[in-house]
Amino acid sequence: MIQKLIDALISIILWVPRQLFGLLVDAVELMLTWIPEIQIADLQSIFNGLGGQLLYFLTVFEFDYGLTAMMTALTARFILRRIPFIG
Known part of the structure; x- marks a missing residue:
């Protein structure tokens, strides 16, 4: 029971960094599309x-x-x- 509570707390605490990382990756992917192709x-x-x-x-x-x-x-x-x- 305590282990499930600790796991739930950890998942709640780690939700924000995961979302920030996902937004950062999406922003980098968007910026990479702005780079022109090099012949x-x-x-x-x-x-x-x-x-x-x-x-x-x-x-x-x-x-x-x-x-x-x-x-x-x-x-x-x-x-x-x-x-x-x-x-």
Whole structure:
């Protein structure tokens, strides 16, 4: 009996935050519809526009490996900075 009373009290107390959260989510959804669509260029057409010499040097300098290594290092740095007493 006491447990049912406590559960009812908790549900009454939590009703207001749930309603506020629902209103916030609805407002965010409405605001997201206001954002205009962005035209994204086709990557294949961009790479087709690159010259042969540029593609040769990107291959020689191993651009794909370098970009992967840089992104991994930046991600690791971001994660390590979030750990208390280290960053």
